[in-house]
Amino acid sequence: MSLWFTEKQTENFGITAKINKTLHTEQTEFQKLDMVETEEFGNMLLLDDMVMTTEKDEFVYHEMVAHVPLFTHPNPEHVLVVGGGDGGVIREILKHPSVKKATLVDIDGKVIEYSKKYLPTIAGQLEDPRVDVQVGDGFMHIAKSENAYDVIMVDSTEPVGPAVNLFTKGFYAGIYKALKEDGIFVAQTDNPWFKADLIANAQRDVAEIFPITRLYTANIPTYPSGLWTFTLGSKKYDPLEVSEERFHEIETKYYTKELHKAAFALPKFVADLLK
Amino acid sequence: MSLWFTEKQTENFGITAKINKTLHTEQTEFQKLDMVETEEFGNMLLLDDMVMTTEKDEFVYHEMVAHVPLFTHPNPEHVLVVGGGDGGVIREILKHPSVKKATLVDIDGKVIEYSKKYLPTIAGQLEDPRVDVQVGDGFMHIAKSENAYDVIMVDSTEPVGPAVNLFTKGFYAGIYKALKEDGIFVAQTDNPWFKADLIANAQRDVAEIFPITRLYTANIPTYPSGLWTFTLGSKKYDPLEVSEERFHEIETKYYTKELHKAAFALPKFVADLLK
Incomplete structure (x- = not known):
């Protein structure tokens, strides 16, 4: 069979x-x-x-969530991941030597447990001493955090079920408060072919809170349409104005410093969603 | 049901x-x-x-095949499309006012016939007086052409069945001969996730014939992996060195002048295929 x-x-x-x-x-x-x-x-x-996530194509998503904001921020020390229980984003964050502490808050401990068991190449760094793994509600964690993080990454499921609060303006406002004065956040915001409204809404809501709001894309074969988007909100640093010397060598399979900027060059129908 | x-x-x-x-x-x-x-x-x-091709996502492929070489060449007048019987690439070519004649050679007249009938928004320009539609063998057409075209676009099926000859070094050598002294050609070369060898082989073969060889990508949801590649060979003009004034306004849904250059920024695992 x-x-x-x-x-x-x-x-x-x-x-x-x-x-x-x-x-x-x-x-x-x-x-x-x-x-x-x-x-x-x-x-x-x-x-x-x-x-x-899958073992074969996970690197695209995890690298692009992590390295775009981490190379945009000049000195990211404290990083928070909301969701992301598979540990892939954590693995990428730890490639940055400036990072002193990475906190992961996933609502579902079972995701962490079975990722460690069956996705060891993805979840293997969750045991690193720099990582603080918490099983809990990311929305509540954000609500009670203030001036705490340099970079916050939202690695959530779709806005149905447990992640529904993570696509609200109230959540973005909480993130703004939880970030330090020059902080950056990024969230996965689905694909432009089937979920155009989600992207437009996220962009509008984030832009009402953060002075710098950008959208970038990456190709993920097992995600709908193969074209994934990430919405980035920043208090001070523009991901399009990263100086060359900011980039240091890290081992990647998708991200490059050229792609860092190219990922923000949007197909016209995607750029039109942001108007 | x-x-x-x-x-x-x-x-x-x-x-x-x-x-x-x-x-x-x-x-x-x-x-x-x-x-x-x-x-x-x-x-x-x-x-x-x-x-x-599909009515909803066809614009990506057709725009990216046509506009990258046509904006790279300073004055494309005579353009050849090998394959492409659905007419989508022809529609995009005709958006360039410098084009005096576009020849289409598809081996299968039935593709042209049923595209006209059922894909009118794609095939509608095949009746334009600037277009010469020929039902015939593109390989043979190339073999007998010399110093004839400014731009040649290979819009073929996969290298099985009728298109098998269109992925050979002999074909690329024929294209070189069929192009004028400053000509450019582009061919679709599948996706890097499942067909890495095809891309590497095409790049190697084209680079042995053309002084400038480049690979670029586009997101096509209904094609394998969602990430499609195009191999470009050029005798004189580099698609990465197009001056700003070369771009003129055309109506597109995917291509932009920013994306023209960004499309050549490859994911690291794709760039590594070309080494």
């Missing part, structure tokens, strides 16, 4: 992947969690039947 | 789309041709069960 998993990325379109075996499946307190071994993309984490 | 079309983009991964109805299906002299109406992407042309 040949087993295929299909994710309906919209009502009428999806991706399908051959599954060698199911490694784990459970309904956690917050969402349905499946870990499967695929033939094409290695081990794959699904939450509520949506692909969250 | 709900009908879904599935394209296996690799042995173990694919896309699936809900089909409202099949508009036409036949085995032509060269390939299997299906025209279907999808709910998500509008009418869709399939050749040998692979998505060739």
